[in-house]
Amino acid sequence: MPVTEPGIEVTRLWKKFHRGPAHDSLRDLIPALARRLVGRAPAATSLGAGDFWALRDVTFSVRPGEALGIIGPNGAGKSTLLKLLTRILRPSAGRCVVRGRIGALIEIAAGFHPDLTGRENVFLQGAIMGMRRAEIVGRFDEIVEFSGIADFIDTPVKRYSSGMNARLGFSIAAHLRPEVLLIDEVLAVGDLAFQAKAFRRIHEMAGLGVPVVVVSHQLDRIATLCTHAILLERGRVVRHGTPAECIAAYVQGTEAGAPAPGVSGIRLTGLTPASDRPVASGERVGLTLRGTVPVREESLGETIGIRVRALHTGQVVYATGTGDWGISLPEAGAFALVVELQMNLPEGLYAVETYAWDPLRHLETARGPSRTVQVKGGRPFWGSVQLNSRLRLEAPAPDALASRA
Amino acid sequence: MSQPVPAPAVDAAETPAAAEPPGPSTLREVARDLWDYRELLYQLTLRDIRIRYKQAIMGFAWAVFMPMFVIGAGVLVRYAMAQFAGRTLAADAVAGIAVKALPWAFFVGAIGFATTSLVGNANLVSKVYFPREVLPLSAVLAQAFDSAIGTLALLVLLSLLGVDLGLTALWAPLLAGMLLAFTAGAALFLGAANLFFRDVKYIVQVLLTFGIFVTPVFFEPAMFGPSGAQLMMLNPLAPILEGLRLAVVAGHDLLAPLQAVGRGGLEVVAWSPWYLLYAGAWALLGLFGSAALFHRLEFVFAEYV
Numbered sequence: 286m287p288v289t290e291p292g293i294e295v296t297r298l299w300k301k302f303h304r305g306p307a308h309d310s311l312r313d314l315i316p317a318l319a320r321r322l323v324g325r326a327p328a329a330t331s332l333g334a335g336d337f338w339a340l341r342d343v344t345f346s347v348r349p350g351e352a353l354g355i356i357g358p359n360g361a362g363k364s365t366l367l368k369l370l371t372r373i374l375r376p377s378a379g380r381c382v383v384r385g386r387i388g389a390l391i392e393i394a395a396g397f398h399p400d401l402t403g404r405e406n407v408f409l410q411g412a413i414m415g416m417r418r419a420e421i422v423g424r425f426d427e428i429v430e431f432s433g434i435a436d437f438i439d440t441p442v443k444r445y446s447s448g449m450n451a452r453l454g455f456s457i458a459a460h461l462r463p464e465v466l467l468i469d470e471v472l473a474v475g476d477l478a479f480q481a482k483a484f485r486r487i488h489e490m491a492g493l494g495v496p497v498v499v500v501s502h503q504l505d506r507i508a509t510l511c512t513h514a515i516l517l518e519r520g521r522v523v524r525h526g527t528p529a530e531c532i533a534a535y536v537q538g539t540e541a542g543a544p545a546p547g548v549s550g551i552r553l554t555g556l557t558p559a560s561d562r563p564v565a566s567g568e569r570v571g572l573t574l575r576g577t578v579p580v581r582e583e584s585l586g587e588t589i590g591i592r593v594r595a596l597h598t599g600q601v602v603y604a605t606g607t608g609d610w611g612i613s614l615p616e617a618g619a620f621a622l623v624v625e626l627q628m629n630l631p632e633g634l635y636a637v638e639t640y641a642w643d644p645l646r647h648l649e650t651a652r653g654p655s656r657t658v659q660v661k662g663g664r665p666f667w668g669s670v671q672l673n674s675r676l677r678l679e680a681p682a683p684d685a686l687a688s689r690a
Numbered sequence: 691m692s693q694p695v696p697a698p699a700v701d702a703a704e705t706p707a708a709a710e711p712p713g714p715s716t717l718r719e720v721a722r723d724l725w726d727y728r729e730l731l732y733q734l735t736l737r738d739i740r741i742r743y744k745q746a747i748m749g750f751a752w753a754v755f756m757p758m759f760v761i762g763a764g765v766l767v768r769y770a771m772a773q774f775a776g777r778t779l780a781a782d783a784v785a786g787i788a789v790k791a792l793p794w795a796f797f798v799g800a801i802g803f804a805t806t807s808l809v810g811n812a813n814l815v816s817k818v819y820f821p822r823e824v825l826p827l828s829a830v831l832a833q834a835f836d837s838a839i840g841t842l843a844l845l846v847l848l849s850l851l852g853v854d855l856g857l858t859a860l861w862a863p864l865l866a867g868m869l870l871a872f873t874a875g876a877a878l879f880l881g882a883a884n885l886f887f888r889d890v891k892y893i894v895q896v897l898l899t900f901g902i903f904v905t906p907v908f909f910e911p912a913m914f915g916p917s918g919a920q921l922m923m924l925n926p927l928a929p930i931l932e933g934l935r936l937a938v939v940a941g942h943d944l945l946a947p948l949q950a951v952g953r954g955g956l957e958v959v960a961w962s963p964w965y966l967l968y969a970g971a972w973a974l975l976g977l978f979g980s981a982a983l984f985h986r987l988e989f990v991f992a993e994y995v
Contacts, residue, residue, distance in 0.1 A: 368992065372819045373817070373818070374993065375989040387819070392817040395814055395818055401737065405736075408733055409733045412729045413733075413814065413818055414818070415727070
């Protein structure tokens with residue numbers, strides 16, 4: 286790979302942060318300096334009191350044409366990683382090299398001043414993002430048109446709605462011509478129509494062949510936009526692979542680890558799908574859920590629930606349970622529940638979640654394992670449910686023709 | 691392609707392999723960064739100027755009124771002093787105060803805005819990359835714009851007071867440059883200091899309020915006698931302000947020393963060419979020193995802001 290090619294190279298990257306209050310006034314400084322004279326300042330590579338590693342030993346690279354998705358729970362270090370890539374922060378150890386002009390779709394309206402007009406803010410924010418004057422002037426009309434707020438461009442930004450603010454900010458960022466593209470949680474700006482437009486635009490920018498890094502909690506966006514992904518947990522890369530693999534690991538990890546509300550004693554130990562491959566829309570998937578009911582004095586009469594959650598919205602699109610099927614669990618001992626689901630759903634990522642349910646108290650008593658299912662392909666359709674439609678063209682009956690004539 | 695990375699059992703037991711030495715912190719790097727981001731420096735300066743005059747009753751007149759207040763206060767003080775000594779206040783003395791009040795107002799305004807420029811833009815500092823020098827520097831430049839308007843008003847005032855600008859007035863641009871450099875250096879230093887220690891801005895406020903008593907704006911150092919005058923001229927701003935007064939109002943060539951008659955008829959050194967060198971050294975070393983320090987520290991700004 287030639288040195289001049291744009292790209293991102295992160296090698297054994299560590300970043301240390303200080304937890305709790307630092308001395309932030311001169312009054313605190315003098316005792317701190319005195320302590321430092323007596324003791325010794327902690328080295329960059331070791332942890333002092335109250336320090337913690339925000340990123341530990343992170344390694345990855347992104348080449349042109351690749352898009353890396355970074356997922357993980359809050360506080361995993363995703364934003365820290367992006368700040369290291371944009372040079373806002375410096376590594377405590379390791380290397381973080383970004384070659385090429387960075388375009389960062391991060392905090393896209395951070396530089397807006399409320400008293401300035403939209404027009405004035407376009408120039409200000411453009412400059413903050415590193416655009417030259419000629420570039421801003423040349424793309425000004427495009428930016429305003431894309432934002433869809435041309436009528437308000439000479440109105441002070443303080444009179445904008447938050448949606449208008451975000452739209453203008455995104456439009457400026459969308460007209461950068463970066464050699465490296467970094468995106469952090471800007472996939473959800475404005476109303477639905479603008480979100481779709483913004484996502485198409487990001488797709489276009491990513492499609493130009495520049496290296497892309499995306500941080501988002503919208504997992505389906507990661508799945509469609511990225512060529513590979515990393516899953517961060519407590520500053521560490523716990524998984525590095527395809528977006529689907531990482532998303533699956535993320536969803537399983539968070540769901541399985543969630544504490545069960547209430548104590549039932551029922552344990553759901555394993556959920557095995559028939560296969561890991563993506564399923565076509567309308568196809569059937571089989572899963573087996575294993576669990577045990579403990580020996581106990583009185584049965585709570587719990588049922589086992591299965592629900593399907595769309596990962597892009599986080600909403601449960603389907604739920605059923607043993608109660609609905611008249612299946613009663615054994616009084617005690619191990620059981621295996623075979624579930625067959627027909628994935629009549631549009632393309633996307635779904636999680637099949639399992640849980641124990643107390644029908645009397647109406648609450649979840651145990652959380653079981655979950656599995657990610659990717660629905661891909663099948664007959665194309667638009668909408669939220671696959672209705673297995675059949676369309677055919679028929680020649681009209683001869684008598685019908687005759688009666689109309 | 692997928693490979694789950696094995697997580698070590700004990701996190702605390704491991705440490706990173708090797709720390710990368712901090713990057714080079716040369717002034718050339720600062721200059722290149724600033725050149726790359728000159729558009730941002732311009733836009734931020736424009737922003738500061740615009741928001742100062744938007745929705746303000748006084749508008750651009752503010753740029754003239756602020757130094758006017760300083761001049762008025764100075765004239766009042768000197769008038770009282772003259773009355774006490776049984777003399778009248780000469781037009782030259784008023785002109786001298788006017789010439790020194792404008793740069794003083796510039797310094798006070800610029801330092802006031804620059805000290806809070808980094809903390810006041812915390813959202814930018816913590817979220818967007820750009821050379822952070824542009825924030826305090828744009829505060830200084832916005833104030834310089836104000837002072838440029840004030841200078842026009844000052845020229846009118848000087849002609850009303852009957853001051854003829856001679857060739858020696860050509861020293862003024864050099865002295866203004868020194869003032870700008872010194873102010874920029876102080877702005878960088880104080881802006882960064884206030885980011886780490888939030889009480890710096892209070893200290894700066896106090897220093898700026900009382901600074902007028904130890905800076906020769908309303909008075910001349912010669913009034914303090916031989917040793918007092920020299921002590922007064924140790925203030926880096928003093929040679930710049932006195933130089934402006936002597937060159938613009940008194941028509942004195944700054945390359946020549948000047949003796950004045952001070953208290954009790956004593957001879958006092960009112961000006962020495964060495965003062966020029968002294969102030970210039972403060973301005974340049976202060977600017978370069980602050981810029982180097984600022985550049986070394988700016989990579990941790992986002993963690994502290």
